[in-house]
Amino acid sequence: MRTLLIFLSLLIFPALPLHAAEGIPLYEQLRASIVTVQALTPLPPTDGKTGTLQSTGAGVILDANGTVATNTHVVFGSEYIRVTLKTGETLNARVLFISPDDDLALLQVTPPRAMTPITWADSNLASLGEDVVTIGHSDMIGPVISGGHIKAIGVHHSDPAQTPEFFELDINHYEGDSGNPVFDKQGRFLGMMNAKITGQNRACLVIPANKIHFAYLTLANKSQTR
Numbered sequence: 484m485r486t487l488l489i490f491l492s493l494l495i496f497p498a499l500p501l502h503a504a505e506g507i508p509l510y511e512q513l514r515a516s517i518v519t520v521q522a523l524t525p526l527p528p529t530d531g532k533t534g535t536l537q538s539t540g541a542g543v544i545l546d547a548n549g550t551v552a553t554n555t556h557v558v559f560g561s562e563y564i565r566v567t568l569k570t571g572e573t574l575n576a577r578v579l580f581i582s583p584d585d586d587l588a589l590l591q592v593t594p595p596r597a598m599t600p601i602t603w604a605d606s607n608l609a610s611l612g613e614d615v616v617t618i619g620h621s622d623m624i625g626p627v628i629s630g631g632h633i634k635a636i637g638v639h640h641s642d643p644a645q646t647p648e649f650f651e652l653d654i655n656h657y658e659g660d661s662g663n664p665v666f667d668k669q670g671r672f673l674g675m676m677n678a679k680i681t682g683q684n685r686a687c688l689v690i691p692a693n694k695i696h697f698a699y700l701t702l703a704n705k706s707q708t709r
Contacts, residue, residue, distance in 0.1 A: 540557035674692050
C-alpha cells in the first residue's frame with residue numbers, strides 16, 4: 484500500500500525543481516501568510532430544516548493589519564465571511580474591495596496580533612518558463628507544495644507596455660485552490676490562482692501580483708484621503 488501511495492503521489496504532483504526542493508523550508512515558512520476563506524449564506528428553510536451554502540478557498544495576507552486577498556467567486560453574494568489562520572483561529576471578515584472582472588476581492592479582518600504578510604514580487608518581470616511554486620489548499624490533496632512553470636503570459640493587445648493580464652501555469656487547480664498564492668524561487672508572491680482551464684490537465688490561470696498590488700495601494704490611498 485505504501486508503495487502504491489508513493490507511486491500515485493508521483494503521478495499527481497510533479498517533481499520540484501532542484502532549487503525549489505532545496506528551498507522547501509522557505510516555502511513551509513510561507514504557510515503563515517496563507518489563510519482559509521469561508522463564505523457562508525443561509526438557505527431558506529426546507530421542510531422545517533435550515534442549511535447553509537458554503538464556498539471555500541484560500542487567501543493571502545497582504546499586510547500585518549489584516550488585509551487579505553482572495554477571488555471574487557469565493558466570496559461573491561455571501562452574507563458572512565470567515566478567515567481561518569494557520570494557528571486555527573477563525574476571524575470574521577468584511578469585503579473592502581471587489582472586482583468581478585479581475586476575479587479579485589480584498590477582505591479585512593481584525594487580527595489578535597500582527598499578521599505575517601507575503602513579500603511582493605514584480606510580476607511584470609516574470610518570464611516564460613520561469614519556475615514557480617504553490618501550496619495546495621484543497622481538501623482533496625491538502626497543503627502539498629507543487630512546482631511548475633509559467634507556460635503562457637496574457638497581455639492586452641492594445642497595451643504597448645505589454646503588462647501581464649494573467650499567467651497560465653502547468654500546475655493543477657483543484658476545488659478549494661482558488662486564492663492560492665503562487666511564489667517565485669525566492670519565495671516572493673508572484674500571483675494568485677483563480678481558475679482551472681477546462682479540458683486541460685495541469686493548467687490553471689493566475690492573477691499577476693502587480694494587479695493585486697495596484698488594487699491594494701489604490702484602496703490604501705483612498706482610505707488615507709477620507
